Amino acid sequence: MHGLFRWSGKWWPGVVLLVLFWAIAAWNDTAAVEADIAGKAAAAVKGIALDKVSISADGRDVSFGADAFSEEGRHGALITVGSVPGVRLVNDETRLVPEAKPYVWSVEREVAKITLAGNAPLPAVKAKLMDVARAEVKGIEISDQMKLARGAPQYFEDAAALMIGQIGKLKDGKIALSDRGVTLSGIARDLGGREAIAAALKNLPQGFSVAANNVKAPPYVFQANKDPVALTLTLSGYVPDENIHAVILGSASRRFFSEKVVDKLKTSVGAPYQFVNAVIPALGVLSRLSTATLVVSDREVKISGDALYDAAAAQIKAGLAKEFPKDWQVKADISVKPASAPVDGTVCQQLFNDLLSKAQIRFLTGRAIIDSHSAGLLDRLIETALRCPSTNIEIVGHADSGGADAADQTLSERRAKAVLDYFVKAGLPAERFTATGYGSSQPSASNDGDEGKAKDRRIEFLVRKP
The missing domain is CATH 3.40.1520.20 (hypothetical protein tt1634)
Known part of the structure; x- marks a missing residue:
């Protein structure tokens, strides 16, 4: 009896170890089966349009959660999971993505940032619209604020892509969609940008239209x-x-x-x-x-x-x-402008000559009225006269040979007098100036052509010592 008790004491620990080993093996086998079933179920629904997919297995029972974009898609996904080899039953934790009414979406630009917001019907559509935005306006931040929602109108993706294509024409602003109506606001980057956007949106898909275009042109x-x-x-x-x-x-x-x-x-x-x-x-x-x-x-x-x-x-x-x-x-x-330094008569004469070698004082045809285009030249000539206040100046008028001598003489005198009057009105003392006309008696160029005649219809300044 004593010997039997001793043998029994040795046998009991062995049985315990055997049971423990069996439990570990069974647990490992179950875990492997569950992982295999969950993996096969995940692979089976990978090509189905779903969001937030979660799959777990308890033995051969599968808990399947996902956001589906249609009742047909949800039902089909459940059947697909239930058809995976080894699955005994499916615990349905799926739900439909909320439906948006109205269906809104927008693309907005804030100078160096573009934001896509509102609703999108599928993850793949979200990704594609982000790619379109990156391709359209390179080098600036693109922010995805879109949420998934059912209820998108037909051709939504094409309409949204076309709208994104116009965002580069805005300095800042927003192009928004509500169901099939498009509204625009903001400031165009360039003149003509507003019109270019409006022209492009004439190609919106069937059923879509521009409800309001409040894009403003930049200052002209x-x-x-x-x-x-x-x-x-x-x-x-x-x-x-x-x-x-x-x-x-x-x-x-x-x-x-x-x-x-x-x-x-x-x-x-x-x-x-x-x-x-x-x-x-x-x-x-x-x-x-x-x-x-x-x-x-x-x-x-x-x-x-x-x-x-x-x-x-x-x-x-x-x-x-x-x-x-x-x-x-x-x-x-x-x-x-600060007054320039005074000069003597010789330098003053040279300054007059330099100015009149670049341009002539112009008059209305056949008259002694100074052309307004000569105002800048006259001011430069007056500035020169102010630099040599101790000199007297003769203003000499010339004419071309196109008219009668007496008429040319009179016109040249009147034009010289008109310049003198201009100088006096500018504040220079009248006693410093005299006006003389020589008609066509002192030509500076051949009068055979219009160019030569134009050169002879001239005013000269001669600096005289007091």
Whole structure:
């Protein structure tokens, strides 16, 4: 008996170990089966349009959760999981993605960021729209704020992609969809951008339409900068068409005789009413200034710079109200350039000659009325006369040989007198000046052609000692 008890004491621990080993083996086998079933179920539904998929197995029973985009899709996914080999039953934890009414979506630009928001019908559609946005506007942040929702109208994806294609034309703004209606707001990047977007959205898919287009055009800006050091007049910004472009360049080339005209103008729609009638007189003011800038934006003109002498600044300011079209605003910041150093008579004569070698004082045809295009040249001549106050100056008029001698003589005298009067109105003492006319008796060029005749219709300045 004692021996049997001893043998039994050795047998019991072995049985315990055997049972433990069997339990571990059974547990490992079950875990492997569950992992295998869950993996096969996940693979089976991988190609089905679902969101937030979760699959777990308890033995051969599968718990299947997912957001489905239709009742048919949800039902089909359950059948697919139930058909996986080894699955005994499926615990249905699926649900339908919420339906959106109305179905809204938008693409918004905030200068350096684009946000896609609202609803999207499928994860694949979300991903595709993000790809379209990245391709359309490169190098800026693209934010995905879209949520999945059922109820998208037919051709939603095509409509949204077309809308994203227009966002690059906005500086900032928003293009939004509500069911099949499209609304737009913001500011276009360039002139004509609003019209370009409207034209593109005419290709919206069937059933879609633009409900409201509140995109604003950027300011219509024309600029001119006069640099007396580089001797350039740089024109930039916009003009309405090539005809007005040519008119502005022609006016600038006649007024700015010392400066090279640098043309950076572009044509674009959107010019304010009477645009050219504001730009031309504004360039006239600019031609009378030293360092100067001009900005024409919508119906506002801003001019700043230095007049060459006090009376010129006063004349410019007094004439601004009359020069520009009604309903236009003019803002002028006109100061006076510091006076240049005095010179003697010899240098003064050379300065006159240099100026008149570059341009001539122009008059209306057959008359003694000074052409307004000569205002800038006259101011430079007056500035020169101010630098030699101890000299007297003879203003000499000449004519071409196209008319009768007596008529030419009279016209040349009257034109010389008109220049003298201009100088006196500018504040110079009348006793310093005399006006003389020589008609066509002193030609400077052959009068056989128009070019030679034009050279002879001239005014000269002769510096005399008192």
